[in-house]
Amino acid sequence: MDPVIVAGAGPVGLALALALAKRGVPTIVLDEAEGPADARDDLRHPRTTVLGADTAALLERLGYPQVYADGTTWTGWRTLRRRQEVLRVDFGPASDDEPAQPSPVHISQHRLERGLRQTLHGHGLVRIVTGSRVDAVDEDATGVTVHTRGADRTWWRGSYLVGCDGPRSTVRKLLAVRFPGKTAVDRHAVAALRVDLPEPGVALLHRDPPGAGTGQEVTARPLPDVLWRFDWLLPARGELLTPDELVTRIRSILTTWCGSVVPYELVGSAEYPVHQRLARRWRVGRTFLAGDAAHLMGALGAQGVEEGLRDAENLSWKLALAWHEGASDTLLDSYQAERREAVGARLRATDQALPLVRAGGTWNTVRHSLLSGSARGHAELLTDSHLGRGSAASPPVYGRSPLALPAPRPGGGGSGGGKTAGSPLVATCATPPGGLVVDVPVTALDGTVGRLRDRLGQNLLVMLIAPGTGVWDSRHWLTAGLMPRLASAVAALPMRAELLVTESYPGATAHSVLLIRPDGHLVTAMVGCRPAELYSYADLARGGPPHRTAPQDEPVSGRTP
Structure with missing residues (x-):
């Protein structure tokens, strides 16, 4: 049988290829870039992700045990408002009074991709083809044919195709799948700083810090090598932050936290908007979408990479079963039914929370001052979102999945x-x-x-x-x-x-x-x-008895202009 083709060599595409290889499925990864990103570029444009304990365990099972060594864990998390600590979480094993609180792993995207590539290196079932951009997709009853341009301008034949090629996904566009949502629901300035803070292993979220206007928010999260990632919430639509304005913000928050401007090194900085989008379809025939090609998130601390890795885990065992033994449409459709519903619920919860925690103006200031419970409730919501906890951010429950038996309803009658x-x-x-x-x-x-x-x-x-x-x-x-x-x-x-x-x-x-x-x-x-x-x-x-040749309503064909 032909290999599975994965378009995109980011964390999601690499993890999917690794998961398929672990199950004995050959994979071709089409990487649009000419090679792995340079580590210095990654620091100049800091991109990091926070992975929960379950997701880190997934990467360890896939053969990447260095995920904890390449990233860093935290000893705690503090949420402050003005000069007061509103909430604190201490990470560690279970005690007599408290259940276990495993720390998330904070890792740069460059190190994550490098670790996954090293794990894939020499794996006989995976081939990574660099400098290859998908520009045409044709599908028939037995497989998918993909054309690429670049260093290897050729046709590739696969049993299935998975588009993990990011928010501007060519695969999604070739399938004519709509990608509706909201643009610039949040905007952040990010800086990677080498600095010594008072509590080295404790991440910090500070709302309305002294000296800043109402509605300001700063997050500082430790990375390896005495590095910290600082995020400043900016107006959703506004002018770009100048270098002088960024330095002013750095000096101001260091003075607030340390009492003075302690020595620091600005390693890199960036500014980015946060969009919320959800693809209408995640499966079209033998082609699937995963990661940023299927969804965009990031407001209130949501981690798009972690959700993308959950996509890869969900899809990999289903494709492996289909590749080895055949699969029903019920099994293959369950990927969209489960993952799209889970991500959609996360986006809806974020939409409902944003007006509460981002509201500004005089009345909101008075309300926060008079209602301490409101401030604490918002702090808990933000903390849970950043740490991947709570009803909206924790690992999903596929309760409406066609692959799960509905829970018994107590008190059911005849x-x-x-x-x-x-x-x-x-x-x-x-x-x-x-x-x-x-x-x-x-x-x-x-x-x-x-x-x-x-x-x-x-x-x-x-x-x-x-x-x-x-x-x-x-x-x-x-x-x-x-x-x-x-x-x-x-x-x-x-x-x-x-x-x-x-x-x-x-x-x-x-x-x-x-x-x-x-x-x-x-x-x-x-x-x-x-x-x-x-x-x-x-x-x-397994979605019922398998079909060796998965039927489809209409042939799939797409080409870029």
């Missing part, structure tokens, strides 16, 4: 009530169907002990909650209780699956069985082992 009670075979746990599972200790059938998170990425996972198994050797419990029947049922599933055992799982009772997708999202939890039901749930997870 047909007369218009609602159907949940199946007695469906169990409950702390994770809803479509949600990201909790990382717990697990034991494999060969006795290997590890973490659930480390088993993700390859196959469907079937996890039995069996208290007490940790004190017995695996050869004893393999032949006891549910295990023989469950092991036989797992071996007969319609897609490859691995059976794991854990002592406990939040909210789940003993002898519950959790069915988990390769990307860590829950399909369902069931009571005990009934092979027919387990098979039907696994079939649901």
Whole structure:
């Protein structure tokens, strides 16, 4: 079968190629640039991203364990308003009084791309072609043909095409997919400074700092090598900040935080607007969109790169299944159904929050002064958004996915009530169907002990909650209780699956069985082992029986002028 073609060699395209290669799928990455970006250019035009612990764990599973060494973690986060600390978060392991608060990873985009390229280097299933810009796409019933211009002006044949080619995506334009949204909802001035601040490992968000006008906002986030990224919120539409004005802002905020203008080195600076856009379609036949080609975000601290990496994780296992075994339209369409809904919910939440936290004027100043709860509520909202927490920013729940069993509705009645009670075979746990599972200790059938998170990425996972198994050797419990029947049922599933055992799982009772997708999202939890039901749930997870040749409504063809 022909390789998958990935257009774009940014973090999302490289991560997708790596995820496909880990699943045995050959990939061609078409890189419009002539080669990797120079590190000095990256510092002069600072581009960084903040990755949550789950996303960093994904990169580690893909074979990039240096993500923590290439970036930096924080010891804490402070949110201030004027001269008062409104909120503080301390990162670290769990204690008697507090649950674990894992720090995000702050990494420059150049280092992230370099690390992913190094991981891909020498991988026999991935070919990166530099200096190649897509200018035509043709599709038929068995694959996609892509033409590029540049150093390798030629036609490429692939089984699927994924456009990861950024906000001005040529692939999206060739597909005639609309990209509606809002322009310049926020605007920021960014500076990379080498400076010593009072709390070296603590990121800081300061609203209305002393000496600045109402509505001002400054963020400082640590990077490796004593570097900090400073962001100043600017009027959404206004004149460019001059170098002298930037220096004035730097000196002012250093005086506020340090008591005087401490020595600093301005390594680089930039100014950028934040747009919010969402592509109408993320799949057209055998072509998909991911990352900035599919969505733009960034207001209130939203991280577009992290959402793009979630796109790559979601799409990679589905394309790998399609490449190896064939796939139904339900499975391939579920990428758009899940990811577009999740990103759309994030954008809608940002749209609703922006008028509250960005409102200006005399009345807003008085309201903030009189209602301390309002100020704290806004601080919590901004902090959660920057740290990837809360209902709008945390990892998504694909509750409306066609691949997840709907959660049982408590109190459901018979047909007369218009609602159907949940199946007695469906169990409950702390994770809803479509949600990201909790990382717990697990034991494999060969006795290997590890973490659930480390088993993700390859196959469907079937996890039995069996208290007490940790004190017995695996050869004893393999032949006891549910295990023989469950092991036989797992071996007969319609897609490859691995059976794991854990002592406990939040909210789940003993002898519950959790069915988990390769990307860590829950399909369902069931009571005990009934092979027919387990098979039907696994079939649901793969979108039903596969079609070797995916049908399409109309042929896809596009060319640049």
